[in-house]
Amino acid sequence: MLGNMQQQPLLVSSLIEHAARNHPRAELVSRSSEGPLHRTSYGAVAQRARQAANALVRMGIKPGDRVATLAWNGYRHMELYYAVAGMGAVLHTVNPRLFAEQLEYIVNHADDEVVFFDIGFAPLLEQLAPRLPNVKCYVAMTDRQHMPSCVLPKLLCYEEWMGAESADYEWPMLPEDSACALCYTSGTTGNPKGVLYSHRSTVLHAMAACTVDGMGLGAAETALVVVPMFHVNAWGMPYAGAMCGAKLVFPGPALDGASVYALLRDEGVTLALGVPTVWLALFRHVEQEKLRPRAELLLGRVLIGGSAAPGAMIATFAEVFGAEVIHAWGMTELSPLGAVCRLLPRHAALGPAGKMRLREKQGRAVFGVAMKIVDDEDRELARDGKASGRLLVRGPWVAAGYYRGDGGEVLDADGWFDTGDVATIDPDGYMHITDRAKDVIKSGGEWISSIDLENAAMGHPAVAEAAVIGVAHEKWQERPLLVVVLKAGAQASGAELRAHLEGKVASWWLPDDVQFVEQLPHTATGKLQKMKLREMFRDYRLPA
Numbered sequence: 001m002l003g004n005m006q007q008q009p010l011l012v013s014s015l016i017e018h019a020a021r022n023h024p025r026a027e028l029v030s031r032s033s034e035g036p037l038h039r040t041s042y043g044a045v046a047q048r049a050r051q052a053a054n055a056l057v058r059m060g061i062k063p064g065d066r067v068a069t070l071a072w073n074g075y076r077h078m079e080l081y082y083a084v085a086g087m088g089a090v091l092h093t094v095n096p097r098l099f100a101e102q103l104e105y106i107v108n109h110a111d112d113e114v115v116f117f118d119i120g121f122a123p124l125l126e127q128l129a130p131r132l133p134n135v136k137c138y139v140a141m142t143d144r145q146h147m148p149s150c151v152l153p154k155l156l157c158y159e160e161w162m163g164a165e166s167a168d169y170e171w172p173m174l175p176e177d178s179a180c181a182l183c184y185t186s187g188t189t190g191n192p193k194g195v196l197y198s199h200r201s202t203v204l205h206a207m208a209a210c211t212v213d214g215m216g217l218g219a220a221e222t223a224l225v226v227v228p229m230f231h232v233n234a235w236g237m238p239y240a241g242a243m244c245g246a247k248l249v250f251p252g253p254a255l256d257g258a259s260v261y262a263l264l265r266d267e268g269v270t271l272a273l274g275v276p277t278v279w280l281a282l283f284r285h286v287e288q289e290k291l292r293p294r295a296e297l298l299l300g301r302v303l304i305g306g307s308a309a310p311g312a313m314i315a316t317f318a319e320v321f322g323a324e325v326i327h328a329w330g331m332t333e334l335s336p337l338g339a340v341c342r343l344l345p346r347h348a349a350l351g352p353a354g355k356m357r358l359r360e361k362q363g364r365a366v367f368g369v370a371m372k373i374v375d376d377e378d379r380e381l382a383r384d385g386k387a388s389g390r391l392l393v394r395g396p397w398v399a400a401g402y403y404r405g406d407g408g409e410v411l412d413a414d415g416w417f418d419t420g421d422v423a424t425i426d427p428d429g430y431m432h433i434t435d436r437a438k439d440v441i442k443s444g445g446e447w448i449s450s451i452d453l454e455n456a457a458m459g460h461p462a463v464a465e466a467a468v469i470g471v472a473h474e475k476w477q478e479r480p481l482l483v484v485v486l487k488a489g490a491q492a493s494g495a496e497l498r499a500h501l502e503g504k505v506a507s508w509w510l511p512d513d514v515q516f517v518e519q520l521p522h523t524a525t526g527k528l529q530k531m532k533l534r535e536m537f538r539d540y541r542l543p544a
């Protein structure tokens with residue numbers, strides 16, 4: 001027997017229309033590419049998104065066409081999120097930090113019709129355009145006064161392109177499984193792979209983000225969205241924000257510590273979201289300028305994911321900022337939210353060290369994402385917090401495959417997606433990532449967690465950043481090498497760092513050597529680039 005309830009497709013356009021009706025005055029503040037801070041509202045964004053949808057139709061964009069953006073976080077980017085998806089086309093958010101060859105590959109692979117771009121990317125596009133034969137038009141996301149002087153085929157000005165259009169536009173009732181957005185993973189090997197989100201997966205994911213134990217977003221929050229709109233849709237914030245009417249603050253291209261701090265302070269930010277590397281820059285600024293964030297900021301929570309949040313970072317936010325770090329785990333293929341770490345009431349009885357051990361975990365699965373860990377024979381492992389194995393996930397906002405099938409089969413016979421991460425899961429469901437499967441260090445038949453070692457090393461006051469890689473060893477197969485970037489002006493010897501790690505990790509995990517470097521290689525999304533690091537140390541031999 002069927003239920004007797006209304007059938008309504010879950011559509012991205014319904015989010016912005018909901019916001020226009022119920023949160024019309026809630027603010028969106030953007031650091032614009034032109035320089036000044038720009039203020040708008042969900043009501044105005046909805047109106048301009050409808051204008052932009054009319055302009056897309058006029059330009060000949062049809063449902064299913066791919067429309068690219070090469071842009072920082074800002075209100076025009078948000079308008080395109082809704083205009084493009086809402087009218088049935090697919091918003092392809094391109095990560096401008098990728099190498100030119102990768103950019104060329106993904107724009108051609110996606111077969112983008114139009115590229116919308118922030119003016120700062122004009123020189124990059126000028127170089128690329130001759131290699132993008134299918135792009136029919138480029139739109140600079142600015143007004144006439146700030147148009148970049150560049151040579152691009154069919155170059156338009158955003159404000160002129162959409163400004164003259166009517167705001168009367170009826171969003172089409174699309175099937176909810178239609179594609180709405182496309183984001184390529186910045187994998188370290190092979191070509192980037194496209195993850196194609198649907199309207200349904202996006203709306204369901206936004207609902208999960210708004211739940212208290214998800215991201216806990218609500219109308220009372222002012223969220224600083226440092227995580228880029230070109231990386232997994234800024235963790236879904238443009239959608240979740242419209243769903244609940246949170247004030248959103250977009251930092252544009254200014255991600256340095258001083259700019260981020262000014263936005264936190266001046267906009268009364270209560271929740272900030274970003275990967276660990278951006279917070280390291282913020283900490284440096286606070287330390288150098290001797291600022292007092294606890295007294296000056298309203299920051300209550302910081303959502304950190306994308307890479308492990310080291311304990312030292314969690315502690316600095318608590319002590320210096322008075323803010324709680326909420327550690328989260330996800331990936332492009334998961335829209336991205338998979339797990340969020342919040343403590344349970346009974347954890348209140350734990351001491352500081354016990355609480356920290358939990359906070360360093362990536363957390364419990366949000367409803368909608370099922371998780372399990374398996375061994376090399378695909379047998380499910382115990383959820384005892386000790387057994388570690390490949391992390392598999394399944395759910396309505398998990399990818400079922402890659403765009404155009406380029407990336408191979410991704411699901412097993414039962415529909416589980418292999419995340420490529422290695423994790424433990426404890427009896428309460430707290431999942432802890434110990435490594436990327438390809439980064440685990442195999443020593444004497446056992447695994448050493450490079451992430452746990454890195455986190456412990458980052459707890460040393462002289463360490464700015466740490467990475468651990470496995471180095472070939474005659475007897476043990478592999479042994480850990482700790483590679484460290486020291487804070488400006490700080491001093492520490494390898495022996496001191498090893499001594500610092502003693503007692504924090506199993507004694508046989510202690511790195512055989514410590515090397516110091518000026519900086520560590522990062523991917524386009526701020527992750528440690530271990531492959532590159534292993535290359536850098538290819539000829540390195542451990543001390544006898």
Ligand code: AMP
Pocket residue numbers: 185186232304305306307308309327328329330331332333336362419420421433435436525
């Ligand atoms: P991406 O698709 O670029 O967002 O990368 C996803 C990958 O980032 C995951 O598979 C993990 O390896 C890593 N990752 C994301 N969040 C965390 C976290 N909180 N701790 C450790 N690794 C993480």
